[in-house]
Amino acid sequence: MSKPPLTNQEIYDLLHEMQIKCRARGETTVGETTLRTANAALFQLQTALLANMDDPELKGIDAAD
Numbered sequence: 001m002s003k004p005p006l007t008n009q010e011i012y013d014l015l016h017e018m019q020i021k022c023r024a025r026g027e028t029t030v031g032e033t034t035l036r037t038a039n040a041a042l043f044q045l046q047t048a049l050l051a052n053m054d055d056p057e058l059k060g061i062d063a064a065d
Helices: 008-021 029-053
Strands: none
Touching: 008 029
């Protein structure tokens, strides 16, 4: 039995959880840089999702269509 698709709010929350995990410190410079870059990318994704969640022109648009 498959799970239902995630809502935009659930995706936002998931991105937030991942962002919190990326606040850890890396043991090496490469690891630290990777975590900082991932954190920045997750923040951008979260911001874009939030902006689009509030856009009335996008209401009802289904990516699966």
